Amino acid sequence: MSVMTYREALNMALREEMQRDPRVFLIGEEIGVYDGAYKVTQGLLKEFGERRVVDTPICESGFTGLAVGAAMVGLRPVVEMMTFNFAILALDQIVNSAAKMYYMSGGQYNVPMVIRGPGGPAHQLAAQHSQSMEVYFYHVPGLKVVRPSTPPDAKGLLKSAIRDDNPVIFIEAETLYGIKGEVPDDPEFTIPLGKAEIRREGTDVTVFAYMGMLYRALEAAEELAKAGVSCEVVDPRTLRPMDIETMIGSVRKTHRAVVVEAGAGFAGMGSEIAAFVTENAFDDLDAPVERVTGANAPMPYAKNLEQAKTPSKEKIIAAIRRVCHA
Amino acid sequence: MALGYNRDKAAMPRTPLEPRFTIEYLSILDSDGNLDTTLEPQLSPGDLKRMYRAMLLGRRLDERMVRLQRQGRIGTFAPIKGQEASQIGSVFTLRPTDWMVPSFRETAAMLWRGWPIEKILLFFAGYLEGGQPGSDQHDLPITIPVATQLPHAVGLAYAAQYRGDDVVVMAYFGDGATSEGDFHEAMNFAGVWHVPIVFVCQNNQWAISVPLKKQTHSRTLAQKALAYGFPGIQVDGNDLLAVYAASREAVERARAGEGPTLIECVTYRLGVHTTADDPTKYRSDEEVKEWERKDPLTRFSAYLQKRNLLEEALEPQIDAEIAAAVKTFEAREAADPLTMFDHVFGEPPSHLLAQRAELAERLEKGGPRRSDEEQPPPSPPMRGQRKTSRWPS
Numbered sequence: 001m002s003v004m005t006y007r008e009a010l011n012m013a014l015r016e017e018m019q020r021d022p023r024v025f026l027i028g029e030e031i032g033v034y035d036g037a038y039k040v041t042q043g044l045l046k047e048f049g050e051r052r053v054v055d056t057p058i059c060e061s062g063f064t065g066l067a068v069g070a071a072m073v074g075l076r077p078v079v080e081m082m083t084f085n086f087a088i089l090a091l092d093q094i095v096n097s098a099a100k101m102y103y104m105s106g107g108q109y110n111v112p113m114v115i116r117g118p119g120g121p122a123h124q125l126a127a128q129h130s131q132s133m134e135v136y137f138y139h140v141p142g143l144k145v146v147r148p149s150t151p152p153d154a155k156g157l158l159k160s161a162i163r164d165d166n167p168v169i170f171i172e173a174e175t176l177y178g179i180k181g182e183v184p185d186d187p188e189f190t191i192p193l194g195k196a197e198i199r200r201e202g203t204d205v206t207v208f209a210y211m212g213m214l215y216r217a218l219e220a221a222e223e224l225a226k227a228g229v230s231c232e233v234v235d236p237r238t239l240r241p242m243d244i245e246t247m248i249g250s251v252r253k254t255h256r257a258v259v260v261e262a263g264a265g266f267a268g269m270g271s272e273i274a275a276f277v278t279e280n281a282f283d284d285l286d287a288p289v290e291r292v293t294g295a296n297a298p299m300p301y302a303k304n305l306e307q308a309k310t311p312s313k314e315k316i317i318a319a320i321r322r323v324c325h326a
Numbered sequence: 327m328a329l330g331y332n333r334d335k336a337a338m339p340r341t342p343l344e345p346r347f348t349i350e351y352l353s354i355l356d357s358d359g360n361l362d363t364t365l366e367p368q369l370s371p372g373d374l375k376r377m378y379r380a381m382l383l384g385r386r387l388d389e390r391m392v393r394l395q396r397q398g399r400i401g402t403f404a405p406i407k408g409q410e411a412s413q414i415g416s417v418f419t420l421r422p423t424d425w426m427v428p429s430f431r432e433t434a435a436m437l438w439r440g441w442p443i444e445k446i447l448l449f450f451a452g453y454l455e456g457g458q459p460g461s462d463q464h465d466l467p468i469t470i471p472v473a474t475q476l477p478h479a480v481g482l483a484y485a486a487q488y489r490g491d492d493v494v495v496m497a498y499f500g501d502g503a504t505s506e507g508d509f510h511e512a513m514n515f516a517g518v519w520h521v522p523i524v525f526v527c528q529n530n531q532w533a534i535s536v537p538l539k540k541q542t543h544s545r546t547l548a549q550k551a552l553a554y555g556f557p558g559i560q561v562d563g564n565d566l567l568a569v570y571a572a573s574r575e576a577v578e579r580a581r582a583g584e585g586p587t588l589i590e591c592v593t594y595r596l597g598v599h600t601t602a603d604d605p606t607k608y609r610s611d612e613e614v615k616e617w618e619r620k621d622p623l624t625r626f627s628a629y630l631q632k633r634n635l636l637e638e639a640l641e642p643q644i645d646a647e648i649a650a651a652v653k654t655f656e657a658r659e660a661a662d663p664l665t666m667f668d669h670v671f672g673e674p675p676s677h678l679l680a681q682r683a684e685l686a687e688r689l690e691k692g693g694p695r696r697s698d699e700e701q702p703p704p705s706p707p708m709r710g711q712r713k714t715s716r717w718p719s
C-alpha cells in the first residue's frame with residue numbers, strides 16, 4: 001500500500017497496463033509533451049515514446065474513430081478526453097461505432113477501448129464544461145460506464161477497464177484528482193467492473209452516491225448519525241453493468257432510499273436507480289424514493305451560483321430526513 | 327488595387343508561397359473507345375478477364391437486388407450501377423491481407439474481396455450474420471453513417487504502422503462524405519502520421535438530391551488532399567484502366583512507407599441513391615443518358631472485344647451463379663429473434679439474459695407469456711398484502 005492521489009493512482013494504472021501489455025496505447029489531446037491537461041499521463045511519453053503516447057490534433061471524433069479502428073484489429077487504445085464534455089463531439093463514433101461494431105459485425109470485431117477523462121461539476125468550469133455525461137453513455141447498449149470515487153478505485157477499475165474486451169466509458173472528476181488514499185502497489189490489483197461498494201454501513205436509509213456526491217453523502221451521514229439516523233452509503237462504482245444485487249440488498253435492509261447525483265436530473269442516474277429500486281423492492285419500501293439532483297439548469301460560471309446549483313450536504317440531509325420522517 | 331496597397335511600393339509585398347497546385351486528371355480509355363497506349367497498364371489477359379467478370383457480376387447482382395427489393399424479398403439498399411470500374415479497378419490492387427473499408431455502396435468491391443452473394447443478400451434482408459466478415463477476411467463491415475468509417479480506416483493503418491505490418495488500407499466513400507467532419511479529421515491524421523492508406527472517393531455527382539456544385543466550391547475533390555499534405559489525383563472513374571493505374575501507384579506508395587493518397591474517381595450513380603429514392607425528382611433524364619453513354623461496362627467490354635478477350639456465355643453463367651445464391655438465401659428460415667441479444671457485450675449481462683429468456687419463453691408458447699395458472703388473481707392484493715419484489719430473496 002502507498003498513499004497517493006487519485007491522479008497518481010490513475011497514472012500508476014496506465015503505466016502498469018502499458019508495461020504489461022504492448023497493445024495498450026494512449027491517444028488524446030495534450031497527453032504527451034504536456035503530460036495531460038490534468039497531468040494524469042505524467043511521464044508516460046518519456047517512458048513509452050510517441051508510438052504509444054500519441055498527441056493528437058484537436059479532433060475528438062477523429063481520434064476516437066481512429067481508436068475504434070485500432071481496437072478492432074486488436075490494439076487496446078486508451079483515449080483521453082480532456083474533459084468528458086468534449087466527448088459530445090465524438091458521440092457518433094462512440095455510440096454508432098464503438099458500441100455497435102461488435103454487434104453489427106456479427107461478433108467478428110470487438111472494440112476493446114477505454115475512453116477516459118474528467119466530467120461533472122468542478123471549480124467554475126461553467127455551462128459547457130461541467131456536465132455529468134455518464135447518462136448519455138449509460139443509455140447505450142454495448143458500452144460499460146465507470147465512475148470511480150476513490151484513489152484505489154481509480155487504479156483498480158481503470159486496470160479492469162483496460163483489460164475489458166468491451167468499450168468502457170471511464171469518467172473521472174477534476175475535483176477528485178488531488179484527493180489521497182491508500183492504493184495497493186500490486187500490479188495485479190484490479191477491481192471487477194460491476195461491483196458496488198458499501199462505503200458506510202447503516203440501518204435506516206440507503207443513500208446512493210458516487211464521485212464528489214459520495215463525499216457529501218458521507219458527511220451528511222456523519223452528521224445525521226449524531227441525530228440518531230443511521231445511513232448506509234452505497235457507491236455503485238460501475239453504472240453499467242450495475243450491481244443491482246448489492247444496491248437492492250441494501251434497500252431491502254434499510255427500507256428507504258435516497259439517490260444523489262450531481263447532474264441536472266431528468267433521465268439522470270437518479271431516475272434510473274430509483275426505477276430499479278421501485279421495480280425490485282417496492283414492497284420493501286417504507287417511503288417513496290427521493291432523488292437529490294442538481295438544479296435543472298446549465299451550470300453557472302459564478303462560484304456562488306455554481307455552489308447553489310450543485311446538491312449540498314444540507315439538501316441531502318433534508319431528503320434523508322424526509323424519507324426517514326426524522 | 328484589390329489588395330488595398332501598391333505592390334510596387336510595398337516594402338514587404340505579399341509573396342506567393344509554394345502550394346500553387348495543379349491536380350492531375352487521368353484517363354486511359356475514354357468513352358469513345360480511344361486508348362492511350364503509352365499509359366495502358368500491362369495487365370495479363372487473365373486479370374483483364376477476371377476484372378470484367380467482377381464488374382459484370384456486380385452489375386447483374388445489383389440489377390437483381392433492385393428487383394428483389396421491389397418484390398419485398400430484401401430491404402432497402404444502395405445500388406452501385408455505374409460505379410463498377412471505380413470499385414474493381416481500385417480493389418483489384420489490394421492483397422488479401424490488406425484492409426478494405428467500405429461505406430454502403432461497394433457491392434462489387436465486396437464481392438471481389440470474397441463476400442459470398444448469399445451473405446450480401448442476408449445483410450440486406452436484415453440477418454445480423456450478413457454483416458459478419460469471414461474470420462480470415464480483412465474487411466470491415468458495411469458502414470451506414472456517412473464518413474464515420476474513415477477514422478476507423480486510419481486506425482487500421484495506424485495499427486499496421488504500430489506493429490510494423492506490411493499492409494495497406496483502402497477506404498471507400500462518396501462525394502457526400504467529403505463534407506463531413508470525419509472525412510477531414512481522418513485525412514488530417516493520415517497526413518500527419520503518414521500512415522499506409524488509400525482514400526478512394528467515388529464521386530458519383532450526387533449526395534442524394536444535392537449535386538456536387540452545392541456540396542463544395544472546390545474545383546475537384548482530389549485537391550482536398552493537398553491541404554492535408556499528401557497527393558490527390560482525379561481519375562475517370564468509369565475507366566477501369568485509369569482507376570487501376572492510379573490505385574496501383576497509390577497502394578505501392580503506401581506500402582513503401584510514402585504515406586496516403588486520395589483518389590477521386592469521377593463516376594456517376596446511374597440508379598437510385600437507395601431503393602427508397604426517386605431521382606427523377608432532382609435530376610434530368612438527359613443527364614442520366616449522357617452518363618449512360620459513358621457506362622464503364624460497355625467501354626471495357628469494347629476494349630476486351632478489340633483484344634479478343636471477351637468470353638462467350640459469361641452473362642448466363644453469372645446469372646446462374648446469382649440465381650443459385652438467391653435460391654440458397656431464400657431457403658433460409660426467418661432470422662432467429664433471439665440473435666438480437668448476441669454480441670451486445672462480450673459477456674451477456676444479467677439483464678440481457680433475463681430479456682432473452684423472457685422472449686424465448688414467449689416465442690415458445692407462441693402466445694401470452696404467462697400460462698393460465700400463472701395469471702394473477704382477478705383482484706390484486708391490497709397494499710401491504712402483495713409482494714412485487716422481483717429480486718430473489
